[in-house]
Amino acid sequence: YRDGEPIVYDSGDYPGALQKALDAIGGVEAFRRRQTEVRGEGRYLGLGIGCYIEGTGVGPFESAFVRIDPSGKVYVTCGAAPQGQGMETIFAQIVADLWKVKPDDVVLYFADTASIAIGFGTMASRSTVTASAAMHQASAKLRDKVFAIAANVLECSPADLELREGGVGVVGVPGATLSLIKIAQAARPGWENPRPPGVEAGLEEIAYWQPPTVTWSYAVHAAIVEVDRDTGRVAVQNYAVAHDCGVVVNPLLVEGQIMGGAVQGLGGILGEAIAYDANGQLLSGSLMDYxxxxxxxxxxxxxxxQHSPSPLNPLGVKGVGEGGAVAPPVAVANAVCDALAPFGIEINATPVRPEEIVRFLRSR
Structure with a gap:
């Protein structure tokens, strides 16, 4: 990866990830004992690992527009586009936390040029990093304005205020609270609305987050496989992933992305292939053949x-969308090589073809 900046791994515990992945599949020593036992029965088990590190949250920018409606709801428009990653859930959580409202009170619009002037889009495991930072940046600017108006109504200093329970209140004074609905009404244009001098009407801000460089996500995948010497078939018995995407906003969605990516990677090493005959005719052009x-x-x-918050953005998040598919081919290939170590096999291409394993073993 190159973006003109020196490559600095911003946060992480790489040895810790390796150890946790190995512990999650039962540990190396226990596996070696089992491997030795079953090898005497003519069975071949192998342990393999695959490690990756990925630059995520790439620039050059992402945009967010935040507006508080007279209904008290927080409207957010963003240049990123959902593709099934769960953006609607994640960004509703993030904005709700920023404004201390319920997620149901956050209304989101994505990638709509009628709602926002410019955005960079969704790609390269970047949206949670760049879009959330833009939302944070826009909300911070808007919060200053909200506090200024609330302080004028409550007759206190903005420094004495905090966001709480869908509104703004005086710190340490539970009863002194002004809802976002009332603040939005006070922010409307018109001489009757109590805005402080110099504060313009309306509650809306736009921000463009421009990351200085990428954040670095990483993971260790560990696989235990059994190879049938007679048929060459590879069966994955156990699998573990120790990953680090910084602050985990929604664990369920993160695990879904990692597992989904890992399944895609397993498909790539165990069977998926674009095959042609000698005349260049595609042989795997349907799901019956692929x-x-x-x-x-x-x-x-x-x-x-693993939780190693990135220091490069306000929420400490890193990208997670693509990484799950990177390591499985390496982990499984290494596990097959480990299982068949007595025969000196090396796997250097995908997929692992049973017929090639059988052919290799018969030559020994």
Missing amino acids: ALPIAADIPPMAIVH
């Missing part, structure tokens, strides 16, 4: 979260 993994192919999968 070997996508099915549920029965997927092993038990343990996910271990």
Whole structure:
């Protein structure tokens, strides 16, 4: 990865991730004992690991427009575009936390040029990093204005205020609270609305987050496989992932992305291939011929979260969308090599083809 900036891994515990992934599949020593035992029975088990690090949250910018409506709801428009990642849930959580409102009181619009002038879009595991930072930046500017108006109504200093329970209140004084509805009404244009001098009407701000460089996500994948010497078939018995995407906004969605990516990676090493005959005719052009993994192919999968907040954005988040698919081919290939170590096999291409394993073993 190159963006003109020196590469500095912003946060993480890489040895810790390796140890946690190995612990999650039962530990190396216990596996080696089991491997030795079953090898005497003519069975071949192998342990493999695959590590990756990925630059995420790439620039050059992302945009967010935040507006508080007279209904008290927080409207947010963003240049990122959902593709099934769960953005609606994640950004509703983030904005609700920023404004101390319920997620149901956050209304989101994405990638609509009728709602926002410019955005950069969704790609490269960047949206949670860049869009959330833009929302944070716009909200911070708007919060100053909200506090100024609330302080004028409550007759106190803005420094004495805090966001709480869908409104603004005086710190340490539970009863002195002004709802966002009343603040939005006070912010409307007109001489009758109590805005302080110099504060313009309306409650809306736009911000463009421009990251200085990428944040670095990483993970360790560990796989235990069994190779059938007679058929060359590879069965994944156990699988674990220790990953770090900084602050985890929604653990369920993060695990879904990691598992989904890992399944895609397992498909790439176990069966998926674009095959042609000698005349260049595509042989794997349908799902009858292209070997996508099915549920029965997927092993038990343990996910271990590491939390190393990135110092490069306000929320400490890192990208997670693509990383799950990177390491499985390496982990499984290494596990096959470990299982068949007595025969000196090396796997350097995907997928692992049973017929090639059988051919190799017969030559020994």
